[in-house]
Amino acid sequence: MSEHIQLSLALCRIGLYTCLRTLCCKGPPPPRPEYDVVCIGLAGSGKTSLLSRLSSESTDTIVPTTGFSIKAVGFQNAILNVKELGGADHIKKYWSRYYQGSQGVVFVVNSACSPAELEASRAELHLALQHPQLCTLPFLILANHQDQPAARPVPEIKKYFELEPLARGKRWILAGSSTADVEDVRQSFIQLISLLEDRDAEPARI
Structure with a gap:
């Protein structure tokens, strides 16, 4: 067997070994980061329905949230552990x-509600934006x-919500x-x- 053929076979064996090692020894993908997010909004704003649709769950039997519920919503680069709080008057005061422990906030507004309900949503959003435990967190x-x-x-x-001056x-x-x-x-x-990732990347303040 000529040296040329022997060299070719050796190169083929090395290539095959490299491919097999890559396939067999490839470790599991790194775990996706998880973020704890609180979801608030008045009753009827549609919080539960939106989260169910994001989780590919049926919305046919949706009922208003009483108290709170937690749902893990997966995305390609992260998992959001969303704590949804009921929006009824007797619940929102709590x-x-x-x-x-929240790292971000989702506030849902019913954009088709009555003027009185819109004003109530505005007041609740203002309170949330200024709350000591939420005021530094990213808001959706x-x-x-x-x-x-x-x-x-x-x-x-x-x-109407005066977001530019309030959330500056x-x-x-x-x-x-x-x-x-x-x-959408x-x-x-x-x-x-992306906002949560940017916040994670910020240097710690001493």
């Missing part, structure tokens, strides 16, 4: 008891039910949403994950 604010005829457009919600210096996203377009909702949550 919201602050569940804020501890969803103007939900955008598929309804009475829905106010996102710029109107932004102006904070990290926040305002986006429209509806259960009819879950991909998913993209909004991915933007929130």
